[in-house]
Amino acid sequence: MAKDILNIEDLVLRFYTYEGIVEALDKVNLSVKEGETLGVVGETGCGKTVTGYSTLVLVPPPGRIEGGHILFDKEGEKVDLLKQRESLLRSIRGKDISMIFQDPRSALNPIFTVREQIAEVILHHRRSELIEKVLRGSLTGLERRIYPEMLKHPRSLTHRILSRVPVVNRYKRKLRDVVTEEVVKLLKEMRIPDPDRVAEMYPHELSGGMAQRVVIAMALACNPKLLIADEPTTNLDVTIQLQILNLLRELKRRFGSTIEYITHDLGVIAEMCDRVAVMYAGNVVEVAGVAEIFKNPLHPYTKALLESIPRPGRPFKSIEGTVPSLINPPKGCRFHERCQHAMEICTREKPSLKEIEKEHYVHCHLY
Amino acid sequence: METRSKLHELKLAMQPTMRELRFTISRIRSSPLSIVGAAIVILFIVIALAAPWLAPPGHLSQGGNPYMIPKYGIKATPQPPGTTVAGYYARFGTTAWQYDIYYGCIWGASSAFRVGIFVVVPSLLIGLLMGIIAGYYGGYLDEFLMRFTDIIIAFPSLILCMAFIVVLVPIGVGRLDAVMLAFVLVGWPTYARLIRGEVLRIKNEDYIEAAKSIGCSDFRVIIRHILPNSVYPVVIMASLDIGTIVLGVAALTFIGLGAPEGWADWGQLIAYSRNFIYGRPDNPYGYWYTFVIPGVFISFFTLGWNLLGDAFRDILDPTIRRK
Amino acid sequence: MSIFIETDSLKKHYPLTGGVFRRRVGEVKAVDGVSLSIQRNECFGLVGESGCGKTTFAKTVIRLLKPDSGHIFFNVSEDVKQRIAELEKGKNSPELEKLLGEYDLAVFKGKKLKSMRRRMQIVYQDPTRSLNPRMLVKDIVGEPLIVQKLAKGADVRKRVLEMLSKLGLTARHMYRYPHEFSGGQRQRIAIARALVTNPEFVVLDEPTSSVDVSVRAQLLNLFQDLRGELGLTYLFISHDLSVVECIADKVAVMYLGKIVEMASTAELYANPLHPYSLALFTSIPIPDPTIARKRIELRGEVPSPVNPPKGCRFHPRCSEAMDACSKEEPQLIDMGNGHIVACHLYKK
Secondary structure, rough: OOOOOEEEEEEEEEEEOEEEEEEEEEEEEEEOOOOOEEEOOOOOOOHHHHHHHHOOOOOOEEEEEEEEEEEEEEOOOOEEEHHHOOOHHHHHHHHEEEEEEOOHHHHHOOOOHHHHHHHHHHHHHHHHHHHHHHHHHHOOOHHHHHHHHHHOOOHHHHHHHOOOOOOOHHHHHHHHHHHHHHHHHHHHOOOOOHHHHHHOOOOOOHHHHHHHHHHHHHOOOOOOOOEEEEOOOOOOHHHHHHHHHHHHHHHHHOOOOOEEEOEEEEEHHHHHHEEEEEOOOOEEEEEHHHHHHHOOOOOHHHHHHHHHOOOOOOOOOOOOOOOOOOOOOOOOOOOHOOOOOOOHHHHHHOOOOEEEEEOOEEEEOOO | OOOHHHHHHHHHHHHHHHHHHHHHHHHHHHHHHHHHHHHHHHHHHHHHHOOOHHHHOHHHHOOOOOOOOOHEEEEEEEEOOOOEEEEOOOOOOOOOOEEEEEHHHHHHHHHHHHHHHHHHHHHHHHHHHHEEEEEEHHHHHHHHHHHHHHHHHOOOOOOOOHHHHHHHHHHOOOOHHHHHHHHHHHHHHHHHHHHHHHHHHOOHHHHHHHHHHHOHHHHHHHHHHHHHOOOOOOOOHHHHHHHHHHHHHHHHHHHOOOOOOOOOHHHHHHOOOOHOOEEEEEEOOHHHHHHHHHHHHHHHHHHHHHHHHHHHHHHHHHHHHHO | EEEEEEEEEEEEEEEEOOOOEEEEEEEEEEEEEEEEEEOOOOOEEEEEEOOHHHHHHHHOOOOOOOOOEEEEEEEEHHHHHHHHHHHHHHOOHHHHHHHHHHEEEHOOOOHHHHHHHHHEEEEEEEEHHOOOOOOHHHEEEEEHHHOOOOOOOOOHHOOOOOOHHOOOOOOOHHHOEEEHHHHHHHHHHHHHHOOOOOOOOOEEEOOOOOHHHHHHHHHHHHHHHHHHHOOOOOEEOOOOHHHHHHHHHEEEEEOOOEEEEEHHHHHHHOOOOOOHHHHHHHHOOOOOOOOOOOOOOOOOOOOOOOOOOOOOOOHHOOOOOOOOHHOOOOOOOOOOOEEEEEEHOOOO
């Protein structure tokens, strides 16, 4: 039985806005098992994206995490990310947990080349490893003295001063070359043609698909245990989406990473994921294996969602009503206003998690 | 029955505006500096409007024009605040040649608003016209107007002011008016460039194209669709500008080129204190009141408008507005 | 059903300027000779990926953009079209000019063009950007009536209310700003604006792409109902092939400014012939994990429309490319049953 590498327990997130307090996440519970691809599916405003951001503890103000635990398995020990110092979190972000964003163009800094951006990630986390690599190569006298010091004292004064002196600082080149080698290797693995040339390009020169591969390269540069993919193919053409999905599958095989795939596209979920969590209005409403959830959806929302997928020859079925405002969310189960099976208890009490069948969990009073 | 439904409709129409207004006010309230800015500007507005009561005109030396500062005598040395000169109480003292500082400061507020508004509003209107035409129509018209704008910007405003004074005053234009005209003529390019930038940004938005698709004329598109969405940086610039213009005119007056002799203008008051900024060796700051008091008025006026301008920017910028 | 809208070799190129003197250094051949016809009351789907020119084509058909060459015939009789075709074989004659000026939407100007505008409308993809954020809903929806001089004063208000209620909105919503609504509601407001002048032809430019899956179904139902109720003809543009499959009667696939395949929906989805169509249709992820589909992954990226590949534009990425494909551009071949395809594979 695979172990969990991420457990989100009772996560509460609120946004303090002018219009009121938005109850974005209401005691969300989610766990990701090692090696799997977990799909988090839901519509706009259901909270799937902020759940991803919360995992990295990167929720922008006016959002505030106000409760719960995020337990991450770091080297065998469970660490509550919400209680950690920023310095530890920074060492985890990019190395143990990485994120891929929806719009690749805005995820890349337009004034730095591809190489510089990926190098930034690599240097931040794998610096000592790369310095050791430099040391194994051929070095001049000066370099032989500086690099070991850089290894021992990461912020050595000598290095900081010398790196700014114009001619002397050519020693930095060795490190730069080693890093560039790594970058090109990474780009090759992303199946980017002509990686040497692409490494020197700026983000605006890249097409959407290419840019997204660069973002994936940055995310996988340090071989993270958990990769959070936030709608990475939503903005891409469908043939490019196929390329990226195939790439992700192949990379997962090779690197062995665990993926949390956030999307609203049920087709992609069916393609990519092993398990699925369905979210609605800040709650997780159903969790099950992918085959199970398509064959046997239990929660009324999941059922309605699956039925609303347009199919030719059938009239379009939509879900009555609209997503409720999370500023004054409905009491009890948040779906009760649109639910065809709503009972009296649904307006009062929030349903708790029940395991209906093996590994198939639902939050619903019907069960 | 008709009137009742019309009233109801009016009430409904006002609601979204009221909602927006409430949001704006809350944004103002959330930033203390903008409250300070707003308070200062409101204070000056009150002073300017209440000038006839705060500092009643009627002194003989004014010659019937309330914008002339009353002169209480002919002594050269300024008198400190609180003294009575020739039977008249000078609350803030007098300048050299016995001009009443208090009167000058109060009516100076009114004069400052006059200068500010009569310079900024025409500048703004000319700039808007040029900028919108250049931005919307593009092509050669845009090039031509922008190069024309560049030429105007290259004009040194100080020299232009002096030139205007030399040419226009002899034919009867007031000196202050000549200076204001000069400022208008060199001030509009800033607005033109600003609004042109906004128009270029908005021109390609979907809703502009949608307006054209239903058959809107260019005029309607500009007035109804582009202008309301592009005018906010101009408003911000204008409020910052009022402070700057008044400061500029005060500086010109100090060197003798702005308001005429005896005009109630803060710069004029400081001009009179030119010889008394450093007083006698044994009492170097003895005449502080001649330049500090008008100086405080000028500084606060400019500060108030600058803060208000910043506040407008924070409040009106639509990208920050809706979180 | 008769042909309602027809385009003939429509072209729209964007000039690229460069250098100090802004010389024309090249052209973006966004739409490079598209001929198709749409029947009355039909929903015609146009699919393709970004850069294929489908949006440019749609905007050119309703004259938001001026075409560089080609004809657009909006409800023109067959005789006139034949006469024009005859005259075009010869030299330019005054009769040709007169006929074109009278019937060819591509050359209309001024008042004639403005009065056509009320008969054809467009609904944009992103309602957040297509509605003026500083206008009230009632003004947004009422503006077409005022501009087209179709109503005045209280009459405008009445018709706006009528239209809004058809779309499920109430009088209360009239006095609100667009940002006070959800995405689905904003799209309805945009639809209301498009339909308020009772147009005959509506271009729907990816109208369901920016909204959620559940709202999508609502909007699609709405489109179907309105089509029947108001007798509309649609040009439905989308990159979402599953949506087009459900709502369109006939579909055309575009690649780099040209149509590569066109057929009735059922026919095209069951039997795509062009290699690009095949790749396109098989890359749609199916929301059913039990079905494994044979997928064709295309090599490379979409080339730039400034310098399209010689011969068949798709040949660099085509797995079936033959020698002829890099030399000669394929013509549209009629495969019977209304199915046409532009590919050398099917040359008889």
